[in-house]
Amino acid sequence: MKEHDLVVIGGGPGGYVAAIRAAQLGLNVACIEKESALGGTCLRVGCIPSKAMLESSELFQMAKNHLAEHGVSINADSVKLDLPAMLKRKDGIVSQLTKGIDGLFRKNKITRYLGHGKIVAPGKVLVEGAQPEELVCKNIVIATGSKSAPLKGVEVDNDRIGTSTEALAFPEVPGTMVVIGAGVIGLELGCVWSRLGAKVIVLEYLDRILPGMDSEIATEAQKIFTKQGIEFRLGMKVTGAKVSGKKCVVTCEGAEPITADRVLLAVGRIPNTENLNLDGVHVAYDNRGRIQVDQHFQTTIPGIYAIGDVIGGAMLAHKAEEEGMAVAEGIVWGHCHVNYDAIPAIVYTHPEIASVGKTEDQLKEAGVPYKKGSFPYMANGRAKAIAASEGRAKVLAHAETDRVLGVHIIGAHAGDLIAEAALAIEFGASSEDIARTSHAHPTLAEIVKEAALAVDGRAIHF
Structure with a gap:
């Protein structure tokens, strides 16, 4: 002992x-x-x-x-x-x-x-x-x-039908890959194999991707990923998935079965x-x-x-x-x-998606008065220089106190940019504090500054 x-x-x-x-x-x-x-x-x-x-x-x-x-x-x-x-x-x-x-x-x-x-x-x-x-x-x-959370009817064999563990080590690029779940894990690994040549079909029970993240940002993300070649089928209730020979068959309520080479089950974790x-x-x-x-x-x-x-x-x-x-x-x-309000969340797709604090949906639901400032990547010099003009930053501040309540970014290096926003929330900063802080030029960080300026309707470069 x-x-x-x-x-x-x-x-x-x-x-x-x-x-x-x-x-x-x-x-x-x-x-x-x-x-x-x-x-x-x-x-x-x-x-x-x-x-x-x-x-x-x-x-x-x-x-x-x-x-x-x-x-x-x-x-x-x-x-x-x-x-x-x-x-x-x-x-x-x-x-x-x-x-x-x-x-x-x-x-x-x-x-x-x-x-x-x-x-x-x-x-x-x-x-x-x-x-x-x-x-x-x-x-x-x-x-x-x-x-990884299980899903009734999905027969995981840790090979053809697996979780993120198996999807990180496929021995070959699948011709077709079905991803069950449009959350962070499903989108990240779906993007990996899509880039490498797989036809990726994402099935999601809800009517949107990235549940829990800001819906406006999630909608923009879906448009970008669709342009990249990922197919989304929303409002789909998956009723089963099993291996049949060398293929997988996925069934959904009210839809034709889908045949795929691999299936990734990514409906969350327990x-x-x-x-x-x-x-x-x-x-x-x-x-x-x-x-x-x-x-x-x-x-x-x-x-x-x-x-x-x-x-x-x-x-x-x-x-x-x-x-x-x-x-x-x-x-x-x-x-x-x-301080759980200052814990950021990041999706490492391309472009990245990052969030900290309250979403606009949450503020509306809670009846919190707020102001919003948004600034697009396409209006930023650094983003243009590195060919990364997709996306935007959004700053949400209290309508009466100007305290930063949430920041949401979709775009290149969003995961790094969100650190400034997390620090602002941790210290109870206002959008004016961010707007009045000098940000080096040319940098992507200026996008956050401009979004903070936009809260008060005075963005300079857009």
Whole structure:
């Protein structure tokens, strides 16, 4: 039996950050992770590998279709795809980063256990694996993340019909690929394989793509993706998907069956709370499997905490990281805080889509008086120079106080530009604060400044 001040169950973004921060604060910390590589779904089979594939596929498409406009003459027919090399690069990046977390654990003297963590009782955790261990501790943090949500009738075989894990490692470009779900994961991976040559059909139950994001921005995104060759079929209730020979057959209510080479199930994610013995130790969770926590991330049982995808809120790696920092500080200092209004969300398609704060839809529904400023990429010098004139930025500010309530961007490097908006919301800035701040010229950041100026009807360049 080994003793620790804190045992973290899960080595993903929330878990490893919580472990490192707690160790920085002087605690004797252990982290239990069942996978040999640290980093969780995000690093191993999610955020990082998908971004590597998005970058590689975008470069491939640019070489084939867009270099001529830059004065770079090549024979597009001679541009060849080396998919094994692309996948190897992706795997190499993942390997480097997972090893980097191992190094951070050693640097911070965190004890790592390989196996499945099960809570036996408050202050006691069993490591189930090749070398079982029983750990005694003062505090436990549950950071076991999430897994792909199933859909009734869809027979996942983890090959022809799979989740994002399989879609990041197809051995060949599918002729036709059906994506079930028009959320972030479905669109990002749909874009990857569309760029590489697949015919991509996206099926969505709702009448719009990107549920939860600003509807105006989502509508513009759909138009752009359609021009890129992705086919959207909205208002489609998928009733089944199965493998038939070497093909997949997808059925939808009131529509003809669709035959495809591959099917990606991307209808969201659900908390990964199985086999933690939550019922046995009386930790409360709701009917969706989300663990109930207070403002300090403590569950209904003192000394047991939970963060990340297993609790409520957006399932985002950086949200889990903020909670990891906060829970460690709360355990040591007795207080902590995360401002959920300042947590950005990004879709790494081309163009990128980024959002922070309230959407225009939410403000209308809540009856909050607001002003809106919008500025297009096409009116920005830098965007023109880099041939990225699609998209716009939108700033939403309170009609009476001018405080920034939300910022939504579709366009090149939107994921980087949104950081300024998140900082503005974190510090309670007004749109005037952004508008009066000097932004270097020529940069894409000027688009945000101009959108802030537009809130008061005084954009300069449009």
